[in-house]
Amino acid sequence: METRIQRALLFASALLAGGGGVRADDIADCAQTRNADLKIRGCSELIDSKLLTKLGQAQAYNNRGIGYKSKGKYKLAIADYNMAIKLAPKFATAYGNRGNLYLKLGNFARAISDDTMAIKLAPDNAANYNNRAAAYYKVGDKEKAIADLRKALEIDPSLQSARNNLKKLGAVP
Numbered sequence: 001m002e003t004r005i006q007r008a009l010l011f012a013s014a015l016l017a018g019g020g021g022v023r024a025d026d027i028a029d030c031a032q033t034r035n036a037d038l039k040i041r042g043c044s045e046l047i048d049s050k051l052l053t054k055l056g057q058a059q060a061y062n063n064r065g066i067g068y069k070s071k072g073k074y075k076l077a078i079a080d081y082n083m084a085i086k087l088a089p090k091f092a093t094a095y096g097n098r099g100n101l102y103l104k105l106g107n108f109a110r111a112i113s114d115d116t117m118a119i120k121l122a123p124d125n126a127a128n129y130n131n132r133a134a135a136y137y138k139v140g141d142k143e144k145a146i147a148d149l150r151k152a153l154e155i156d157p158s159l160q161s162a163r164n165n166l167k168k169l170g171a172v173p
Contacts, residue, residue, distance in 0.1 A: 030063050039067035058088035062097060069101055077101055092121035096128050103135050111135040126156035133165060146171045 026049075029042025043064035046052055052060060065080030081098035084091055099114030115132035122128060133148035146169055152162040166172070 030060055036067040036070040040064055040071075043067065054087045055091075058084040058091050058094065061087065062091065062094045065094075065097060069097075074101060074105060090121055092118045092125065092128070095121065096125070096131060099128075099135070100131055103131065103138070106138075108135045108138045112139070124155055126152040126159050126162065129155070130159060130162045130165070133162070137165075137169070142169060145169060 023045070026042045026045040029038045030046055032039060032042075043060045046060040047057060047064070061080045061084040065077040065084065068074070068077035068080060078098060078101060081094050081101070084094035085098070088094070095114045096118040099111045099118060102108070102111040102114060112132060112135045115128055115135060118125065118128040119132065129148040129152035133145040133152065136142075136145040136148060146166065149162045149166045149169070149171070152159050153166070156162075
């Protein structure tokens with residue numbers, strides 16, 4: 001579902017910016033989730049085309065960051081998330097993705113900061129609470145982790161990872 005939305009946003013962005021030169025294949029490649037190299041190539045083509053709106057560019061940078069992260073190219077991923085945020089400061093997904101990468105890299109304070117901003121911008125996204133809970137747990141703040149996991153389940157009762165994490169923390173979902 002999310003890749004359809006991403007593809008539609010990128011396509012609409014190209015149309016609004018007068019992007020007749022943007023290839024549908026690049027849009028599809030940038031939005032797909034199966035092949036990181038294809039994702040990076042498609043997003044790079046879109047970015048280099050200079051035909052996207054700012055929001056479309058931000059989406060392309062964010063998507064390329066996801067590709068770089070999956071290939072272990074963390075500095076490039078962070079640079080792309082940074083650019084996405086610079087282009088669209090209210091783009092919650094980019095904050096969430098950068099926060100997840102900071103969590104993976106052990107920079108828990110930055111992960112919490114980014115996840116908090118993602119929550120501020122998209123308060124109904126359960127994944128943002130779940131991700132911030134992981135960072136809170138890593139810094140030893142079990143109470144805040146439990147509160148975030150409960151909030152995640154309040155928003156999305158089917159979020160199994162939040163339910164499992166609550167059990168691991170000895171809390172009842």
